[in-house]
Amino acid sequence: EIRLILGEPGPNRGARAAAMQHFVDEVSARTDGEVVIDVQWGGALFKANAAVGAIADGVADLGTIIGVYFPQEMVAYGIADLPLVNADSWVGMRATDALIRNSEPIQASLANQNLVYLGTFTTSEVNIGCKDAAIRSVEDIEGLKVRGVGAYGDTFRDYGANMVPMSIYDAYQGLDTGLLDCSQGYSYAVGALRQEEVMTSYTLLNWGQVGALGIFMNKDVYDGLSPDIQTALAEAGVSMADKLGELITADNEAAIEKMRGAGVEIIALDTAERDKLVERGETYVTEWIAQAGGAGLDGQALLDSYNDLLVKYAEERDAQGYPWTR
Amino acid sequence: MLKRFEQFLLDLAAAAVAGLCLLITVSVVLRATVNSGIPDTVVLVAELMVAAITLPLAAATLARAHIVIELLAQNLPRRVQDWLVVLGSVIGLLALLPLLYAGWHEVSKTFASGSYYFGQLNLPKWPGRLIFLVGLGFCWLRLLIMVVGDLRTILRGDHIDASGGSTKEMMAEQE
Amino acid sequence: MDGTVVGLVAFASVIGLLAIRVPIAFTLALVAALGSFVIYAFRTGDFTPWRALRPTSSMVFSNSFDLIHSYDLSMIPLFVALGHIAYRADITTRIYHAARVWLTHVPGGVAMASVVGCGGFSAITGSSIACASTMGRICTPEMLRMGYDKRLATASVAAGGTLGSLIPPSVLFIIYGIFTETSISALFLAGILPGLISLLGFLLVIWIWVWRDPDAAPVYDQKVTMGDRMRAALDAWPAIALFVIIVGGIYGGIFTATEAAAICVSAAVLIGFAQRTLTLRALWESLRETCIQTASIFFIAAAAKIFVAFIALTGVAPAIVGAVTEAQLSPAVLLLAIAVIYLLLGMFLDPIGIMVLTLPLMIPLVEGYGFDLIWFGVVVIKLLEIGLITPPVGLNVFVIANVVGREVPIDRIFAGILRFLTIDVLVLILIMSFPIISLLIPGSM
Ligand code: NA
Numbered sequence: 050e051i052r053l054i055l056g057e058p059g060p061n062r063g064a065r066a067a068a069m070q071h072f073v074d075e076v077s078a079r080t081d082g083e084v085v086i087d088v089q090w091g092g093a094l095f096k097a098n099a100a101v102g103a104i105a106d107g108v109a110d111l112g113t114i115i116g117v118y119f120p121q122e123m124v125a126y127g128i129a130d131l132p133l134v135n136a137d138s139w140v141g142m143r144a145t146d147a148l149i150r151n152s153e154p155i156q157a158s159l160a161n162q163n164l165v166y167l168g169t170f171t172t173s174e175v176n177i178g179c180k181d182a183a184i185r186s187v188e189d190i191e192g193l194k195v196r197g198v199g200a201y202g203d204t205f206r207d208y209g210a211n212m213v214p215m216s217i218y219d220a221y222q223g224l225d226t227g228l229l230d231c232s233q234g235y236s237y238a239v240g241a242l243r244q245e246e247v248m249t250s251y252t253l254l255n256w257g258q259v260g261a262l263g264i265f266m267n268k269d270v271y272d273g274l275s276p277d278i279q280t281a282l283a284e285a286g287v288s289m290a291d292k293l294g295e296l297i298t299a300d301n302e303a304a305i306e307k308m309r310g311a312g313v314e315i316i317a318l319d320t321a322e323r324d325k326l327v328e329r330g331e332t333y334v335t336e337w338i339a340q341a342g343g344a345g346l347d348g349q350a351l352l353d354s355y356n357d358l359l360v361k362y363a364e365e366r367d368a369q370g371y372p373w374t375r
Numbered sequence: 376m377l378k379r380f381e382q383f384l385l386d387l388a389a390a391a392v393a394g395l396c397l398l399i400t401v402s403v404v405l406r407a408t409v410n411s412g413i414p415d416t417v418v419l420v421a422e423l424m425v426a427a428i429t430l431p432l433a434a435a436t437l438a439r440a441h442i443v444i445e446l447l448a449q450n451l452p453r454r455v456q457d458w459l460v461v462l463g464s465v466i467g468l469l470a471l472l473p474l475l476y477a478g479w480h481e482v483s484k485t486f487a488s489g490s491y492y493f494g495q496l497n498l499p500k501w502p503g504r505l506i507f508l509v510g511l512g513f514c515w516l517r518l519l520i521m522v523v524g525d526l527r528t529i530l531r532g533d534h535i536d537a538s539g540g541s542t543k544e545m546m547a548e549q550e
Numbered sequence: 551m552d553g554t555v556v557g558l559v560a561f562a563s564v565i566g567l568l569a570i571r572v573p574i575a576f577t578l579a580l581v582a583a584l585g586s587f588v589i590y591a592f593r594t595g596d597f598t599p600w601r602a603l604r605p606t607s608s609m610v611f612s613n614s615f616d617l618i619h620s621y622d623l624s625m626i627p628l629f630v631a632l633g634h635i636a637y638r639a640d641i642t643t644r645i646y647h648a649a650r651v652w653l654t655h656v657p658g659g660v661a662m663a664s665v666v667g668c669g670g671f672s673a674i675t676g677s678s679i680a681c682a683s684t685m686g687r688i689c690t691p692e693m694l695r696m697g698y699d700k701r702l703a704t705a706s707v708a709a710g711g712t713l714g715s716l717i718p719p720s721v722l723f724i725i726y727g728i729f730t731e732t733s734i735s736a737l738f739l740a741g742i743l744p745g746l747i748s749l750l751g752f753l754l755v756i757w758i759w760v761w762r763d764p765d766a767a768p769v770y771d772q773k774v775t776m777g778d779r780m781r782a783a784l785d786a787w788p789a790i791a792l793f794v795i796i797v798g799g800i801y802g803g804i805f806t807a808t809e810a811a812a813i814c815v816s817a818a819v820l821i822g823f824a825q826r827t828l829t830l831r832a833l834w835e836s837l838r839e840t841c842i843q844t845a846s847i848f849f850i851a852a853a854a855k856i857f858v859a860f861i862a863l864t865g866v867a868p869a870i871v872g873a874v875t876e877a878q879l880s881p882a883v884l885l886l887a888i889a890v891i892y893l894l895l896g897m898f899l900d901p902i903g904i905m906v907l908t909l910p911l912m913i914p915l916v917e918g919y920g921f922d923l924i925w926f927g928v929v930v931i932k933l934l935e936i937g938l939i940t941p942p943v944g945l946n947v948f949v950i951a952n953v954v955g956r957e958v959p960i961d962r963i964f965a966g967i968l969r970f971l972t973i974d975v976l977v978l979i980l981i982m983s984f985p986i987i988s989l990l991i992p993g994s995m
């Protein structure tokens with residue numbers, strides 16, 4: 050029996066934790082119980098901003114890395130955080146997974162850091178909820194006090210939003226007291242944090258997602274495993290994306306229903322307005338290509354393959370439906 | 376010489392507290408008045424926190440301000456108490472070693488790789504780590520000097536005055 | 551090598567080293583580093599020390615550095631600075647003068663006022679340590695100067711500080727909410743009544759203490775007229791102004807609870823300069839004092855964080871919770887067992903660390919018993935708050951010890967704490983027996 054330690058910054062609750070548990074169970078099942086993974090939840094071993102070093106140094110054998118904490122080390126993975134057009138969780142995860150898993154330059158850059166990629170999550174599509182305000186067009190953004198997420202927040206800033214530094218957990222109070230007008234976030238998180246109680250409108254941006262978070266493994270430990278176990282880890286990683294896609298899609302839909310029930314106005318942002326956001330967000334895509342170049346990667350080529358993969362998995366979804374509905 | 380440098384580090388730490396206070400205040404005022412702010416406040420404040428907390432450690436060590444529980448020790452013979460003070464410092468020397476080792480490793484790694492924080496300014500990660508290393512490094516040096524001094528005191532046949540000074544008394548000593 | 555054994559040896563070593571006067575921060579850091587080294591060295595079965603070097607140092611570094619490298623925790627040095635600056639700007643002395651002339655005939659009145667002050671301060675900060683640091687700096691030296699019993703002057707504020715996490719806002723409730731997916735706002739509301747009951751309990755302790763030992767709190771026997779009182783109250787305006795700014799700012803949506811600390815310090819400096827009670831030199835000395843005081847507290851907190859990561863490696867927490875799960879206890883006995891576990895862990899570990907280590911296993915267990923998670927949250931937070939004032943590692947007590955220095959040894963403070971612990975246990979039993987105390991307010995919203 051091989052016991053591995055997995056470090057996870059989040060709690061053992063919610064869709065992502067369930068997908069993580071699914072990964073752990075799948076690894077056990079696919080190795081006939083030879084590999085057992087002990088999860089340390091809640092950042093008990095290391096916080097999210099120390100994950101790259103902690104996994105590379107063997108503090109844990111494997112663990113979750115959140116890309117935004119490592120814009121330089123995880124520059125290639127950062128592609129999944131870019132404000133590109135794809136609001137579908139499953140499509141995003143599978144495209145990211147296929148890109149990272151199969152790109153030799155990315156694998157080499159990870160290996161340089163003593164890391165191996167195993168599987169990917171997503172926080173799902175970024176939307177925005179407001180109190181006593183409503184975003185129906187980009188003009189509405191001007192002058193609002195907003196809690197933002199990565200490049201999506203930066204784009205809002207470019208449209209005149211005043212960004213307030215605050216965690217998603219404090220957003221409830223921020224909206225309640227009027228410190229915030231709006232908070233960017235994810236539908237399931239709005240539901241879990243009861244933010245619908247303090248929101249009056251919720252705009253579905255139909256834009257993109259934050260997807261650069263996933264499980265990575267210490268390369269020394271990985272190399273010491275048999276090829277069968279390595280295969281099992283990879284398959285469990287892909288299966289994790291399918292599982293999270295199923296769970297998070299359902300959670301997001303349920304949360305939006307809950308918001309409707311609480312009297313929150315659900316606004317679907319007009320496509321033309323959405324395109325203005327996408328256009329402005331291209332600055333950050335260009336910036337990323339330059340950063341990738343600085344790390345010795347061909348950013349434009351990676352972006353092209355990523356866009357192709359997004360199309361590919363969207364087509365697969367349209368032709369066959371999601372894996373859990375097949 | 377070292378003592379003066381420790382005072383300088385303490386002044387830097389005080390400046391860091393003033394700096395982070397000013398940074399937060401100005402960003403709140405800008406937000407409330409002209410609907411604007413200072414970029415990357417969160418990262419800047421966190422970096423200043425490292426300076427505020429680690430740079431005074433050497434001065435705190437010199438003042439024997441590290442908190443101890445004396446309940447049992449105070450009933451022991453005076454000579455034994457002296458040796459326990461030395462033991463405490465030696466344990467401090469050992470406890471700091473892995474932090475210094477890893478701190479050095481971190482500074483060189485983040486400096487060489489050019490790691491930075493996500494944000495508008497893409498601030499580098501190495502300065503905070505370097506400050507951490509400097510703060511703990513001087514704390515270690517101070518402990519070492521104190522161990523040597525305390526051993527001399529014991530060998531001379533004198534006793535160590537190790538009662539931790541309150542902050543107030545400590546400041547009086549320094550003025 | 552069995553992790554649980556390593557963990558238990560570590561707990562014993564901590565007690566042993568603390569008993570022989572080794573500084574708390576050094577003890578926790580060294581035991582955690584050595585323990586982790588042993589666990590990493592034995593991970594592959596045989597003893598491979600060279601393989602343990604990198605993970606041990608990496609783990610020790612990241613846990614201590616990340617604790618210090620924190621935007622949110624900046625409120626602690628800032629609130630400590632507020633205490634120092636307000637003292638040097640003559641703001642605190644005036645509040646105490648006002649409290650003294652108003653509470654002439656109330657035995658122990660100033661200690662009670664300090665505890666009520668802690669309760670008020672809890673409404674603006676989410677951290678018990680911040681609460682104890684600020685109020686400790688403001689209240690304790692004044693009480694000592696008035697001739698209060700040293701145990702009473704220190705213990706009342708250390709205990710009062712624990713209201714910080716029970717009365718909203720509260721960092722601990724936020725973390726509990728994340729781990730249980732319960733409504734953070736409901737948890738905040740649930741903490742209000744238990745917080746107030748704890749506050750009343752502390753007042754009762756002071757009342758009984760002074761009633762049995764009148765010398766513990768000297769009464770101000772000068773003749774005081776109504777005019778004196780009004781003048782004293784008017785003189786205390788800067789403190790009242792600060793309180794209005796901070797509460798109005800947070801609840802009026804102008805700044806966050808974290809930002810409030812900085813705003814308050816800036817406002818105190820402005821008031822001090824405007825009144826010509828604060829000089830630049832005094833301001834600088836306040837900041838230097840602040841740094842030394844916060845450095846040694848953060849040093850302990852950082853070492854405690856390393857210790858938590860080490861305990862996570864040992865698997866002690868799942869072993870304990872697993873044993874409780876398998877025992878299939880009755881609900882009442884389970885609750886008792888949980889209380890004992892949290893009190894034991896609370897002797898050594900910090901509240902956030904304990905939650906991170908235990909909640910992932912504890913919550914499914916108590917859910918299986920059908921416990922209300924909001925009420926259980928209040929029980930857990932109350933237990934964790936008690937841990938802040940129990941020996942040997944009681945962060946709130948260390949904070950106060952730090953302020954008073956050699957004037958009051960730590961074991962004297964712990965001796966005073968004993969009386970407050972008694973009432974805390976009674977309040978705890980009340981909260982555990984009557985869930986309605988916690989659920990009344992959130993239920994009515
Ligand atoms: Na509070």
Ligand code: NA
Nearest residue numbers: 896897937943
């Ligand atoms: Na304790």
